Amino acid sequence: xxxxxxxxxxxxxxxxxxxxxxxxxxxxxxxxxxxxxxxxxxxxxxxxxxxxxxxxxxxxxxxxxxxxxxxxxxxxxxxxxxxxxxxxxxxxxxxxxxxxxxxxxxxxxxxxxxxxxxxxxxxxxxxxxxxxxxxxxxxxxxxxxxxxxxxxxxxxxxxxxxxxxxxxxxxxxxxxxxxxxxxxxxxxxxxxxxxxxxxxxxxxxxxxxxxxxxxxxxxxxxxxxxxxxxxxxxxxxxxxxxxxxxxxxxxxxxxxxxxxxxxxxxxxxxxxxxxxxxxxxxx
Numbered sequence: 001x002x003x004x005x006x007x008x009x010x011x012x013x014x015x016x017x018x019x020x021x022x023x024x025x026x027x028x029x030x031x032x033x034x035x036x037x038x039x040x041x042x043x044x045x046x047x048x049x050x051x052x053x054x055x056x057x058x059x060x061x062x063x064x065x066x067x068x069x070x071x072x073x074x075x076x077x078x079x080x081x082x083x084x085x086x087x088x089x090x091x092x093x094x095x096x097x098x099x100x101x102x103x104x105x106x107x108x109x110x111x112x113x114x115x116x117x118x119x120x121x122x123x124x125x126x127x128x129x130x131x132x133x134x135x136x137x138x139x140x141x142x143x144x145x146x147x148x149x150x151x152x153x154x155x156x157x158x159x160x161x162x163x164x165x166x167x168x169x170x171x172x173x174x175x176x177x178x179x180x181x182x183x184x185x186x187x188x189x190x191x192x193x194x195x196x197x198x199x200x201x202x203x204x205x206x207x208x209x210x211x212x213x214x215x216x217x218x219x220x221x222x223x224x225x226x227x228x229x230x231x232x233x234x235x236x237x238x239x240x241x242x243x244x245x246x247x248x249x250x251x252x253x254x255x256x257x258x259x260x261x262x263x264x265x266x267x268x269x270x271x272x273x274x275x276x277x278x279x280x281x282x283x
Contacts, residue, residue: 040206040213057176058196064172064173067169067172075162081151082150097135097138101132102121102128188214202221205221
């Protein structure tokens with residue numbers, strides 16, 4: 001009886017010990033999970049802030065390109081006016097200065113005229129080209145003031161807009177440089193993943209509990225990207241096979257049509273020969 005009581009007591013003690021051990025282990029697991037969860041929340045916060053900065057950076061890059069294009073357009077407007085002015089006066093100035101340009105030798109005339117004449121003609125063309133360059137230099141000197149005035153008027157007309165655009169471009173350059181400096185200091189994510197498309201996927205993997213840390217999130221993303229590449233390659237191969245199959249079907253159809261035509265022609269020839277034989281037999 002006493003032994004039975006002792007056994008029961010020992011069992012209860014062991015049971016209590018096991019319960020305490022399980023409880024401590026369970027508490028540790030909960031604490032570990034809370035610690036991981038808190039760490040992930042901090043990481044997610046940093047990643048989302050980084051994503052916000054990258055999206056702003058990308059937007060600024062587009063804005064910078066647009067501003068550059070507008071500045072280039074304004075600067076080209078003066079050149080367009082100059083080109084229009086030169087188209088009106090340059091050729092006339094050259095003709096008045098050195099006369100009309102000699103006609104180029106055509107292939108036909110090149111063969112017909114004598115070698116000496118050909119050489120004289122080529123020399124004349126070369127000499128005119130040299131004089132033409134000198135005449136152009138003289139033209140730009142003679143019309144220097146008129147051309148400068150055209151540019152001055154164009155620049156004055158768009159001066160305020162041009163200055164404002166250049167100010168905007170300088171501000172954007174400073175902001176972009178600041179962002180790039182900050183990006184270079186990031187130590188929790190490799191540089192090659194500093195783009196909005198991949199960063200969104202990394203964040204998604206962490207938020208959906210597909211990954212417990214950034215390394216796992218990156219590995220999952222890279223695996224999925226490889227699968228997508230293979231899927232695209234397979235799709236491309238399927239499309240190419242379908243095109244080849246269509247081409248083959250057309251060729252087979254054309255060959256069948258051609259063969260049928262040949263068979264019909266042969267049958268027709270045979271029928272003609274048989275008719276001729278019957279006719280000969282009757283005779």
